[in-house]
Amino acid sequence: MRRAPLSLRLRLVLQLLGIAAVLAIVLYFTVRTVADQAAEASQDGVLGAATLAIAESLQGGDDGVSVDLPYEAFSILGSISADRVFYRIDARGLTLTGYDDLPLPPEAGAAVAPVFYTSPYRDTEVRVAAVARMVLVARKPVPVLVMVAQTRQGQEAIAQRVAQRAAAIGLGSFVLAAALSLLTAGSVLGPINRLAAAVARRGPQDLRAVDHPTPVELRPLITALNGFIARLRGALARTETFIAEAAHHIRTPLATVRARAEIALRQSQSEEMRESLRAVIRAVEESSRSAGQLLDHATVVARSDRLADESVDLAKLLAAQADAFLPTADLKDLTLRVTAEPARVQGDRALIEAALRNLIDNAIKYSPPETMIDLALRPGDPVLIEVADRGRGLSGQKPGRLTKRFARGENARDVIGSGLGLTIVAEVAAAHGGRFDLTEREGGGTCARLYLPSA
Amino acid sequence: MRAALLALGLILGIAGSAAGFTVEEEVRFPAPGTERRELAILSTTDTGVLKPVIAAFQKRFPDVEVHYTVANSQEVFAAIHDESAAFDLVISSAMDLQMKLANDGFAAPYRSAATDALPGWAHWQDRLFAFAQENVVLIASRRAIGGLSLPQTRRDLIDMLRDDPERFRGRIGTYDPELSGAGYLFATQDARQSDSFWRLAEVMGGLAPRLYTSSNAMITDLEQGRLALAYNVLGSYAGPRLASDDDAAVVELEDYTLTLLRTGLIPVGAPDPALGGGFLDFLLGAEGRRLVGEEAGLPPIDEVALSRGPHLRPMRLDPGLLVFLDAIKRQAFLDEWAAALQQN
Numbered sequence: 007m008r009r010a011p012l013s014l015r016l017r018l019v020l021q022l023l024g025i026a027a028v029l030a031i032v033l034y035f036t037v038r039t040v041a042d043q044a045a046e047a048s049q050d051g052v053l054g055a056a057t058l059a060i061a062e063s064l065q066g067g068d069d070g071v072s073v074d075l076p077y078e079a080f081s082i083l084g085s086i087s088a089d090r091v092f093y094r095i096d097a098r099g100l101t102l103t104g105y106d107d108l109p110l111p112p113e114a115g116a117a118v119a120p121v122f123y124t125s126p127y128r129d130t131e132v133r134v135a136a137v138a139r140m141v142l143v144a145r146k147p148v149p150v151l152v153m154v155a156q157t158r159q160g161q162e163a164i165a166q167r168v169a170q171r172a173a174a175i176g177l178g179s180f181v182l183a184a185a186l187s188l189l190t191a192g193s194v195l196g197p198i199n200r201l202a203a204a205v206a207r208r209g210p211q212d213l214r215a216v217d218h219p220t221p222v223e224l225r226p227l228i229t230a231l232n233g234f235i236a237r238l239r240g241a242l243a244r245t246e247t248f249i250a251e252a253a254h255h256i257r258t259p260l261a262t263v264r265a266r267a268e269i270a271l272r273q274s275q276s277e278e279m280r281e282s283l284r285a286v287i288r289a290v291e292e293s294s295r296s297a298g299q300l301l302d303h304a305t306v307v308a309r310s311d312r313l314a315d316e317s318v319d320l321a322k323l324l325a326a327q328a329d330a331f332l333p334t335a336d337l338k339d340l341t342l343r344v345t346a347e348p349a350r351v352q353g354d355r356a357l358i359e360a361a362l363r364n365l366i367d368n369a370i371k372y373s374p375p376e377t378m379i380d381l382a383l384r385p386g387d388p389v390l391i392e393v394a395d396r397g398r399g400l401s402g403q404k405p406g407r408l409t410k411r412f413a414r415g416e417n418a419r420d421v422i423g424s425g426l427g428l429t430i431v432a433e434v435a436a437a438h439g440g441r442f443d444l445t446e447r448e449g450g451g452t453c454a455r456l457y458l459p460s461a
Numbered sequence: 462m463r464a465a466l467l468a469l470g471l472i473l474g475i476a477g478s479a480a481g482f483t484v485e486e487e488v489r490f491p492a493p494g495t496e497r498r499e500l501a502i503l504s505t506t507d508t509g510v511l512k513p514v515i516a517a518f519q520k521r522f523p524d525v526e527v528h529y530t531v532a533n534s535q536e537v538f539a540a541i542h543d544e545s546a547a548f549d550l551v552i553s554s555a556m557d558l559q560m561k562l563a564n565d566g567f568a569a570p571y572r573s574a575a576t577d578a579l580p581g582w583a584h585w586q587d588r589l590f591a592f593a594q595e596n597v598v599l600i601a602s603r604r605a606i607g608g609l610s611l612p613q614t615r616r617d618l619i620d621m622l623r624d625d626p627e628r629f630r631g632r633i634g635t636y637d638p639e640l641s642g643a644g645y646l647f648a649t650q651d652a653r654q655s656d657s658f659w660r661l662a663e664v665m666g667g668l669a670p671r672l673y674t675s676s677n678a679m680i681t682d683l684e685q686g687r688l689a690l691a692y693n694v695l696g697s698y699a700g701p702r703l704a705s706d707d708d709a710a711v712v713e714l715e716d717y718t719l720t721l722l723r724t725g726l727i728p729v730g731a732p733d734p735a736l737g738g739g740f741l742d743f744l745l746g747a748e749g750r751r752l753v754g755e756e757a758g759l760p761p762i763d764e765v766a767l768s769r770g771p772h773l774r775p776m777r778l779d780p781g782l783l784v785f786l787d788a789i790k791r792q793a794f795l796d797e798w799a800a801a802l803q804q805n
Contacts, residue, residue, distance in 0.1 A: 072789065072793070073789055075790045081780065092564075
């Protein structure tokens with residue numbers, strides 16, 4: 007089973023949050039380290055200065071080493087923070103004065119510049135600065151070691167304050183970065199969402215190229231999509247053209263065949279021959295109808311994404327169609343009763359005409375001989391066109407299925423048909439924003455209703 | 462087993478407090494109510510001075526018996542530093558020794574609203590707290606200095622002594638820094654503040670000065686006419702005692718006047734540090750400050766008084782105080798002092 011890939015937004019947000027967290031942590035430690043080093047450096051500076059001041063007060067002489075502890079050297083140690091101070095002065099390895107248990111430098115031979123080290127002492131931990139000096143005692147050099155130690159409570163207090171502030175800064179920058187990353191993810195993904203919405207809003211027949219303003223990164227997707235749409239439209243157009251051409255090329259020879267067959271029928275003396283010729287004529291007629299429907303369907307598909315927008319007089323149109331079907335109706339002794347009140351809609355005349363043609367054609371086809379077909383036009387919003395016959399009805403089938411392309415009723419197997427008729431009607435209704443339904447008619451038969459939005 | 466341990470602890474406790482340091486006075490203030498707690502205070506301050514404060518403290522906490530021990534500052538220092546004597550609060554005017562106790566880790570940290578309210582110069586870390594600020598003054602007998610005007614600076618004082626040496630010969634008093642901790646502290650702080658101290662020492666050295674170990678003795682000798690001038694006397698003692706004496710003048714020298722901070726600390730081994738802290742809070746609180754000022758005669762910590770007297774120099778509670786406690790430094794200073802006194 008393949009796992010669904012992470013959403014782009016989630017991926018973007020997680021990565022940005024990860025980066026923000028890493029940066030916040032780096033920031034925290036950087037601030038802490040720098041501040042700790044600065045605090046230690048400043049304390050070391052004061053400690054070293056105090057130690058050097060004591061070392062400079064060392065004096066030699068015949069009596070031995072003497073030292074005059076400078077008051078300010080000690081006093082200044084307390085200037086940064088109230089830390090405890092310890093000192094030790096060794097000459098020839100013996101403690102001259104001070105705290106004789108103060109730890110010695112880890113490496114023997116402290117330099118002229120102060121050496122700093124940290125060491126536990128008594129109940130606390132101290133930072134020690136040690137300076138070595140040579141002092142002349144009775145003209146002989148004597149090594150003297152001066153150590154000054156200070157507790158680090160002040161430095162720790164500074165470090166703690168800094169750590170708190172660093173943590174606050176880190177957390178603050180993370181929160182800020184998190185908020186910004188959410189905004190960023192939203193703004194980065196916005197064009198994709200807008201593009202998707204624009205494509206999704208399109209109607210089923212809308213095969214125009216996508217012309218939505220997009221960032222440069224989405225251009226390849228748009229180009230690919232438009233290429234695909236163009237190929238699809240091309241393929242559809244070729245198919246429709248092919249069907250229209252094919253229908254046209256079939257209908258013309260069929261008309262010739264039919265004309266010739268009718269002439270032959272009139273001239274023929276043999277009843278057998280006449281019967282055969284009538285069968286030929288019926289078959290030709292059916293083929294012609296089917297070809298007509300294919301042509302109608304191709305027209306509907308081809309025109310539905312660029313409908314003509316004209317005012318159509320439905321009453322006139324309906325009357326014209328009823329007239330056109332009179333000869334066919336007469337063949338079955340059917341009566342077409344037209345009840346039309348004046349009504350106009352805004353739409354594509356050719357398509358509406360195709361819909362009416364197929365509706366009437368369908369009713370005639372399924373009506374038993376010597377019945378009446380009611381054609382009614384009722385103005386209003388929507389305008390209703392009703393075609394009611396006394397045919398075999400729906401026999402409980404779902405009307406929706408019958409409007410699918412090439413679908414035919416279970417009870418219509420004995421009647422020749424393409425199954426395109428009602429599909430054409432439904433497609434015309436949809437293209438105009440109307441609807442189409444089929445119901446059982448009271449007293450038997452089918453009632454087809456086409457609703458079109460009024461002008 | 463537990464009883465045996467307790468007995469051992471008691472014996473050790475008694476042994477600890479009864480050991481080697483010299484006690485001047487030991488007073489028990491019984492609890493006014495039912496006694497439940499004992500507060501042991503070790504102090505350089507005379508019992509009489511703090512008695513009203515202790516009484517007020519016991520009024521508020523009737524279940525406390527106060528055990529008040531007085532010793533001189535060196536003994537107080539030795540009791541804590543060398544013998545870890547069991548006291549809940551140590552009060553001393555020897556700032557340097559108190560500072561050394563705190564610096565060397567013998568003072569326990571303590572924090573309360575009262576200690577937080579102290580100005581920065583009146584405490585060190587959360588271990589050493591000042592509750593009184595006492596000026597170090599010059600006292601003079603008007604009759605003894607004749608028609609001369611009172612000196613306002615050390616330069617005035619030096620000029621006066623130089624101009625009329627016979628008048629002052631044998632009639633100048635000051636502390637003996639070798640024998641008195643307070644005297645040593647005042648002298649070393651003087652030496653830090655100004656070079657005029659050594660000139661003063663030399664001039665006084667030529668006039669056969671009398672050396673003392675307490676302010677009270679100098680005040681007494683001035684009152685009784687044996688002294689014309691006494692230099693570096695605690696103003697908190699001189700002020701009340703000489704207030705009614707028309708002849709005596711208390712002078713805060715204008716070039717600078719040292720201000721001593723009387724401090725308290727809670728030793729790390731205190732049997733009841735919370736009670737020691739309680740007494741400290743009482744001293745620093747509103748009622749304690751009033752009593753310290755009015756009844757004990759010790760000026761309480763007052764930042765306003767300091768800012769009103771620009772000549773006042775409170776001694777800084779910082780590790781600088783340790784410098785003159787260094788044995789070599791002390792010996793060098795005392796040698797210098799002896800040389801200054803004996804030059805003539």
